Amino acid sequence: MLSAMTTSHRVSADDTIEALLTRQPGAARVLIDRGMHCVGCAIAPFETIREACAIYGVSVEELLNALDRPPDAERTATP
Amino acid sequence: MAARETSEIAQRLAHVPLFEGLSADTLVRIVGLAHAKPIESGESFFSEGDQAEAFFVLTSGRVKLTQLTPDGHQVVLRLIGPGDAFGGVGAFGDLTYPVSAEAVEPSVALAWMSTTMRQLLETEPTIAVNAVRFVAGRLHDLQRRYRQAMTERVERRVARALLRLVHDAGRRVEGGVEIKFPVSRQDIAEMTGTTLYTVSRLLSAWEEQGIVRSGRQRIVLTKPHALVAIAEDLPLRKSGS
Numbered sequence: 291m292l293s294a295m296t297t298s299h300r301v302s303a304d305d306t307i308e309a310l311l312t313r314q315p316g317a318a319r320v321l322i323d324r325g326m327h328c329v330g331c332a333i334a335p336f337e338t339i340r341e342a343c344a345i346y347g348v349s350v351e352e353l354l355n356a357l358d359r360p361p362d363a364e365r366t367a368t369p
Numbered sequence: 370m371a372a373r374e375t376s377e378i379a380q381r382l383a384h385v386p387l388f389e390g391l392s393a394d395t396l397v398r399i400v401g402l403a404h405a406k407p408i409e410s411g412e413s414f415f416s417e418g419d420q421a422e423a424f425f426v427l428t429s430g431r432v433k434l435t436q437l438t439p440d441g442h443q444v445v446l447r448l449i450g451p452g453d454a455f456g457g458v459g460a461f462g463d464l465t466y467p468v469s470a471e472a473v474e475p476s477v478a479l480a481w482m483s484t485t486m487r488q489l490l491e492t493e494p495t496i497a498v499n500a501v502r503f504v505a506g507r508l509h510d511l512q513r514r515y516r517q518a519m520t521e522r523v524e525r526r527v528a529r530a531l532l533r534l535v536h537d538a539g540r541r542v543e544g545g546v547e548i549k550f551p552v553s554r555q556d557i558a559e560m561t562g563t564t565l566y567t568v569s570r571l572l573s574a575w576e577e578q579g580i581v582r583s584g585r586q587r588i589v590l591t592k593p594h595a596l597v598a599i600a601e602d603l604p605l606r607k608s609g610s
Contacts, residue, residue, distance in 0.1 A: 327597070327601070327603065331597060332532035332533065332535055332536035332593075332597065333532070333535070333536075333546065333590075333593040333594065333597060335536065335539070336535075336539060336540075336541050336546045336593070337593075345594050
């Protein structure tokens with residue numbers, strides 16, 4: 291198991307997806323942008339961010355960095 | 370049409386399912402009842418939804434049969450080459466073409482009007498037998514595909530039921546996510562409007578694929594995302610699942 295000795299992030303890779311989405315509503319956009327179907331997924335309460343990244347082939351570090359960024363107020367969803 | 374050309378074409382017609390088993394003379398006569406229709410690349414012999422008034426056999430060129438999907442995409446169903454028949458519903462009229470037939474290079478097809486075909490049926494019963502055989506084959510095919518679609522729907526229903534149970538009453542355990550309270554196959558059958566047999570069959574199949582592990586009334590999702598992919602009909606991603 292990789293030690294968490296990197297820059298500290300807003301959320302931990304071991305938090306569940308559900309916890310992430312509850313605490314940080316803007317996270318849904320970040321996940322969708324990476325093709326992750328976590329929003330509304332039945333498994334969200336049980337799955338960690340790290341595990342979800344493994345399923346979808348997304349880099350944990352990249353995702354955590356993206357989640358650190360404040361939601362862009364001017365950004366509109368792609369049609 | 371020159372006699373030699375006619376008999377060459379007639380020979381080709383022998384391979385068209387509708388004309389199977391007909392004598393060489395009959396085939397020559399049948400060629401005579403058709404009219405040759407040449408079109409340029411990009412033009413169509415007919416479009417999806419048109420009244421089906423003619424039946425075609427391609428004699429030269431290449432044609433693609435396309436259909437518009439519910440979400441607006443044009444999909445190519447089949448490529449037609451010389452000697453192939455198309456527009457079969459036009460052999461007997463009463464229906465519309467289910468596909469469009471567009472030439473991808475300059476093409477010529479022999480066309481028989483459905484009125485001609487109907488007259489032909491009366492003098493050549495073999496054609497009627499061939500038509501019945503062809504339709505029976507298609508029906509058989511359709512039934513198989515329908516059964517498959519129905520099976521997929523049931524599979525998705527059961528997968529969704531398990532996921533709902535897990536979401537509302539699940540917990541992480543060693544190796545996966547478990548439904549916290551005892552749930553029998555009969556319970557699942559009742560929840561999904563299917564039979565005990567179907568649920569057992571599905572659970573066994575999933576167990577074999579390592580997706581679930583089930584004991585007496587105890588169900589663990591060992592590959593929960595595989596079940597999500599089934600339930601939501603998603604393309605399976607990398608095998609992290």
